Amino acid sequence: MIPSAFAQATVEREGAAGEAWLAELPGIVDDLLSQWSLERDGNVLHGQVGVVVPVEGDAVVKVSFPHPGNVHEPDAFEAWDGRGAVRLYERDDARYAMLLERAHSSTLAEHTGDVATVAGDLLRQLTIPAPDGLPRMSSRADEWAEELRKDAAELDHPLPSSVVDQALAVIDELCREQPETLVHGDFHARNILRAEREPWLAVDPKGYVGDPAYDAAIFLRTRAYYLHVGDGLATDGLLRHLGAELGRLAEASGVDEERIRRWTQLIAVQSSFWGRRNGFGRARGGSELDQLVQLIDEVAVTWTT
Structure with missing residues (x-):
């Protein structure tokens, strides 16, 4: 079985x-x-x-x-x-x-409509006070900062120091103190399924206390992959499309747009370094991994202010 x-x-x-x-x-x-x-x-x-x-x-x-x-x-x-x-x-x-x-097996990743608005509407529903006993994302701030500094120093990468510095600033300014909100923790299009009771429902949460903007950022990070591989968008077009989705996601979810952008920049830098060390489930090596890491680098640089 x-x-x-x-x-x-x-x-x-x-x-x-x-x-x-x-x-x-x-x-x-x-x-x-x-x-x-x-x-x-x-x-x-x-x-x-x-x-x-x-x-x-x-x-x-x-x-x-x-x-x-x-x-x-x-x-x-x-x-x-x-x-x-x-x-x-x-x-x-x-x-x-x-x-x-039970939900259907089809996911939001396969949807041809406005996925950002769908995800934002769902994120608004999921944004509720966190129950007692869940781990706090803020407790990982020191670990994240240490890993970023270590990766930036040890890995061969093209990210300017200003990009890494801003990611570290996001950890200090957004990660150390976060709302007492229930966070899905793995909020991406493949974890949003078609359903009968509602058009779409979320599955596979991790369950943290933290910032709902983190969930929005995870969604956008993963969308970059689907837009590149699934829709075949070149980097310039992908970044414009991702920026437009950021706006629609923020409006539908009620989460501050700038806060989502800053979390996305941090997650892109983390993902860039993770990919160089470990690869990804979708790409463990070779040209596919190189292209995906380069794409994530572009997101990290473009969304640095």
């Missing part, structure tokens, strides 16, 4: 721990179906870190690899209670499992 691509990616990423978890996964799913009195209703699907088992009643059982980054997903769903995101029906935290409202 485990998709082979998911099994391979899990072992490559997690090693022996991933192999051990995969061996237990069919039994975990069977136990959950029995525990919640469910019958399977379709083929097993998967994301990057978990499997999704459709069940009768327009629901799915999601089981994620037991990793600290997946701990607070049900807390976020519980807080939203269906507002802008799929509903949580049941949770089994010990097994990193949830019974969730």
Whole structure:
């Protein structure tokens, strides 16, 4: 029942721990179906870190690899209670499992309309006071600043010092003190699905306390890739399009446009350095990675004031 691509990616990423978890996964799913009195209703699907088992009643059982980054997903769903995101029906935290409202497999990344406005409307709904017990993004400020300085010094890159300095200023001015707001943490077009109850609903949150402008910036960073690869936009056209999407995203979400732009600049610098050290899931090396890193560099430089 485990998709082979998911099994391979899990072992490559997690090693022996991933192999051990995969061996237990069919039994975990069977136990959950029995525990919640469910019958399977379709083929097993998967994301990057978990499997999704459709069940009768327009629901799915999601089981994620037991990793600290997946701990607070049900807390976020519980807080939203269906507002802008799929509903949580049941949770089994010990097994990193949830019974969730079913959505379609088509994502906002495939949508040909105004994706920025769709995302902004959804982000407005998701912007609520954070529940107790979630990790604060502000706690990562020192770690982010240290990593930026280390990467800037050690890596061969073309980013001017002014670009790195502004990214560090964003950490000092926006990251160290943030609103007490629930933040999705991985808000991009592939984590926004077509649905029945609402046109679009969010999935796969990380669940942080922080600035909603961070979510908007993550969305724009990822949009740069889709505009370049999916729509085939050259760099100049892509940057103009991304700037226009920034405006529509800010208007629809009610989040300050300049704040989104500054967060996006920081995330672009971080992504530029990350890509040089580690590659990306979509591009591990070669000319594809070089082009993607160069594109992210352009975003970082262009959005530096």
